[in-house]
Amino acid sequence: MRKFTTLSLSTLVLGAAVLLVSCEEQTGTHENAPAIDSRGISSSGTLSLQGEIISVPSPTQISVMIQKANIPFDQTLMNPLTNRDQYLTEYDKAIGLGVFGADLAYAANYEAGQLNNDYFNAVGKLSADLQIIDHIDQKLVTSLNNHIANRDSLLRLNAQFFKAGDNYLKESRRTDLAGLILFGGWAEALYISVKVGKTNEEIRNRIGEQKYASVSMRNLVNKIGDPSLAEVRSKLDEVVKIFESLRTTYTYQKPINDSKEKITYLRGKTTVEMTPEQFTSLEVAVEQLRNLIIQ
Numbered sequence: 001m002r003k004f005t006t007l008s009l010s011t012l013v014l015g016a017a018v019l020l021v022s023c024e025e026q027t028g029t030h031e032n033a034p035a036i037d038s039r040g041i042s043s044s045g046t047l048s049l050q051g052e053i054i055s056v057p058s059p060t061q062i063s064v065m066i067q068k069a070n071i072p073f074d075q076t077l078m079n080p081l082t083n084r085d086q087y088l089t090e091y092d093k094a095i096g097l098g099v100f101g102a103d104l105a106y107a108a109n110y111e112a113g114q115l116n117n118d119y120f121n122a123v124g125k126l127s128a129d130l131q132i133i134d135h136i137d138q139k140l141v142t143s144l145n146n147h148i149a150n151r152d153s154l155l156r157l158n159a160q161f162f163k164a165g166d167n168y169l170k171e172s173r174r175t176d177l178a179g180l181i182l183f184g185g186w187a188e189a190l191y192i193s194v195k196v197g198k199t200n201e202e203i204r205n206r207i208g209e210q211k212y213a214s215v216s217m218r219n220l221v222n223k224i225g226d227p228s229l230a231e232v233r234s235k236l237d238e239v240v241k242i243f244e245s246l247r248t249t250y251t252y253q254k255p256i257n258d259s260k261e262k263i264t265y266l267r268g269k270t271t272v273e274m275t276p277e278q279f280t281s282l283e284v285a286v287e288q289l290r291n292l293i294i295q
Helices: 059-068 081-086 090-108 114-129 138-146 151-171 175-199 201-208 211-224 227-244 276-294
Strands: 035-037 046-049 052-055 247-258 263-273
Touching: 059 090, 059 175, 059 201, 081 090, 081 114, 090 114, 090 175, 090 276, 151 175, 175 201, 175 211, 175 276, 201 263, 201 276, 211 227, 227 276
Parallel strands: none
Antiparallel strands: 035 263, 046 052, 247 263
């Protein structure tokens, strides 16, 4: 079986702001994605792939929420470091980079000490294998190594690290790899969320809000079109179908256009209703998807 693991470089360890803001007028059901960045891949986890804007929450955003909910750190939820050397193809390595990036975001928020070093080393190795690290200022890499024990510095420097990697992939027209990295980070962050969200209402609500991101992820994987992704597509379809069964209402607020940065921020509040039975089904499907992409 092929191994698949992912995450978009800029979404990786970025402390991106929440893309769904407060509500105002007009309540109703509305299918919408969180944000659009015309530059391609952005710190909010946005990718332009074959003319379609794909936007997902940042794994760091999710990990910060989990830590602030006072949920104890659980290392068993992370992709084992022993899997790192099993990723042999360029696609495998890109997906693995995304997964390990999401794990690093999770550990960094708990100031996990040596574990931060170990997962940063895994990220560094896969980045080197993909010739990404060769195109990043070595001063930044040195700063990362020197500040690995400082949570805020680690998150900030990692943001810069993966943004530089994003730029390289865009410039070299390796968009498929950026897409697979994005997908992997999303899948790993979602897996961690469903595992810790059973007893936390806020996290369950945020999981439900990924209904639209799941559709974007399916579109992304379908657009890449590699035959080796067939099993992933099938399992991802199951996840999307469960999300689509959730009842959702969206409270609209007028978007904000930042002409200087060429970014449109879509604002509003999404409310998702999820029964215990639906949550259990989602947990099972997400775990199966995640296990497929890391093995």
